[in-house]
Amino acid sequence: MADTKHVAADAAHGGGHAAEAAGMPQLEFAHFPNQIFWLIIALGAIYLILSRVALPRIAAILADRQGTITNDIAAAEELKLKAQEAEAAYQKALADARAESARITAEARTAIQADLDDAIAKADAEISAKAAESEARIGEIRAGAVESVELVAKDTAAALVAALGGASDDDAVNAAVSAQLKG
Amino acid sequence: MATEAPAEGGLVFHPMDQFIVKPLFGDGAVHWYTPTNVTLWLALTVAAIAALLVLGTRDSKIVPGKTQSIAELAYGFVYKMVEDVAGKDGVRYFPYIMTLFMFIVFANFLGLLPMSFTTTSHIAVTAVLALAVFVTVTVLGFVKNGVGFLGLFWVSSAPLALRPVLALIEVISYFVRPVSHSIRLAGNMMAGHAVIKVFAGFAAIAAISPISVLAITAMYGLEVLVSFIQAYVFTILTCVYLKDALHPHH
Numbered sequence: 127m128a129d130t131k132h133v134a135a136d137a138a139h140g141g142g143h144a145a146e147a148a149g150m151p152q153l154e155f156a157h158f159p160n161q162i163f164w165l166i167i168a169l170g171a172i173y174l175i176l177s178r179v180a181l182p183r184i185a186a187i188l189a190d191r192q193g194t195i196t197n198d199i200a201a202a203e204e205l206k207l208k209a210q211e212a213e214a215a216y217q218k219a220l221a222d223a224r225a226e227s228a229r230i231t232a233e234a235r236t237a238i239q240a241d242l243d244d245a246i247a248k249a250d251a252e253i254s255a256k257a258a259e260s261e262a263r264i265g266e267i268r269a270g271a272v273e274s275v276e277l278v279a280k281d282t283a284a285a286l287v288a289a290l291g292g293a294s295d296d297d298a299v300n301a302a303v304s305a306q307l308k309g
Numbered sequence: 310m311a312t313e314a315p316a317e318g319g320l321v322f323h324p325m326d327q328f329i330v331k332p333l334f335g336d337g338a339v340h341w342y343t344p345t346n347v348t349l350w351l352a353l354t355v356a357a358i359a360a361l362l363v364l365g366t367r368d369s370k371i372v373p374g375k376t377q378s379i380a381e382l383a384y385g386f387v388y389k390m391v392e393d394v395a396g397k398d399g400v401r402y403f404p405y406i407m408t409l410f411m412f413i414v415f416a417n418f419l420g421l422l423p424m425s426f427t428t429t430s431h432i433a434v435t436a437v438l439a440l441a442v443f444v445t446v447t448v449l450g451f452v453k454n455g456v457g458f459l460g461l462f463w464v465s466s467a468p469l470a471l472r473p474v475l476a477l478i479e480v481i482s483y484f485v486r487p488v489s490h491s492i493r494l495a496g497n498m499m500a501g502h503a504v505i506k507v508f509a510g511f512a513a514i515a516a517i518s519p520i521s522v523l524a525i526t527a528m529y530g531l532e533v534l535v536s537f538i539q540a541y542v543f544t545i546l547t548c549v550y551l552k553d554a555l556h557p558h559h
Binding site: 149150151152153154156157158159160161162163164165166167168169171172173175176177179180181183184185186187188190191194 | 433
């Protein structure tokens with residue numbers, strides 16, 4: 127299996143490696159010390175790099191990140207509480223404003239109602255005053271008219287009596303007219 | 310299957326060549342200190358991990374960028390795994406397990422690059438990892454629980470007559486752990502890469518090369534999955550063993 131060139135090379139410097147190199151270079155025991163020596167150095171180097179530099183650094187990064195995340199979550203929680211508070215305050219302000227506006231509306235309504243009632247009362251009074259006045263005037267006019275009718279009737283009666291050649295007796299005429307009118 | 314080119318008429322199979330350990334400079338012998346391709350790819354693995362986890366998190370942003378996200382994802386993934394499987398007191402060992410996971414996952418993925426060398430396909434590498442886990446966990450078990458750690462092998466919920474038999478089985482399975490732990494990873498990585506190489510060899514024949522290319526693509530997709538899953542399996546088994554060491558009672 128082994129390449130003759132290498133077997134030859136091995137034979138040249140190793141002296142008698144040809145036999146065990148017949149299959150696997152892995153079983154070339156003469157190379158073991160070399161491999162083991164360098165392996166131990168490599169593992170030592172990796173261990174030093176990891177334990178001194180890499181692992182503490184990565185652990186610090188991860189812890190840092192965890193801290194940042196925790197802080198951020200706490201801050202978010204706080205902000206959320208603040209937002210809730212603000213919302214509650216806003217709702218309260220809104221409710222207050224609603225109540226205030228309802229109060230103002232009611233007040234305005236009562237004031238307007240009072241004004242209105244006043245105005246209505248005043249108007250009613252005025253109307254009734256005017257009506258009474260008009261009534262009085264109508265009464266006066268009516269009285270005036272009745273008086274005039276009586277006067278005219280007496281005059282007419284007197285004139286008629288005179289025209290018929292009677293002696294005008296004012297008192298008799300007046301009494302007769304008054305009696306007629308009353309009848 | 311691998312033979313010389315002339316004998317197979319153009320078909321050249323060297324599926325295992327990719328695993329050969331070679332010196333980086335020159336052609337000399339491979340001593341324990343020689344910089345080899347193993348060294349190169351291990352160094353690239355370290356560099357890639359550093360790039361992701363150190364350079365990627367350089368800005369330390371609260372809202373992460375792409376690279377930082379991936380780094381954090383890897384961290385969270387392994388951390389959660391350790392916490393879930395090994396328990397709260399297992400978290401102390403998180404850096405070690407993170408080291409294991411990052412190394413295996415990056416070595417596996419870097420091994421998928423064409424022309425690369427897969428360090429985790431070598432039993433020498435995975436055996437060191439598995440033995441390190443095994444020895445650590447065993448020592449930890451005795452340090453934390455004293456002789457009580459042996460309670461791990463004494464299944465107190467089983468009928469008394471069965472317990473010695475179960476204890477024997479438990480002991481055997483305990484010692485087989487590092488073997489299966491290491492061979493699973495190396496075997497998976499090696500087999501997939503070798504199969505891709507074999508398909509690649511077939512691509513030299515014009516008539517079947519489209520199938521070969523398709524097969525390579527499919528295998529590559531599978532290997533991407535396997536690379537991650539094997540790293541995950543290795544790590545989660547480590548966590549399970551760690552849990553056994555911390556809480557040996559069933």
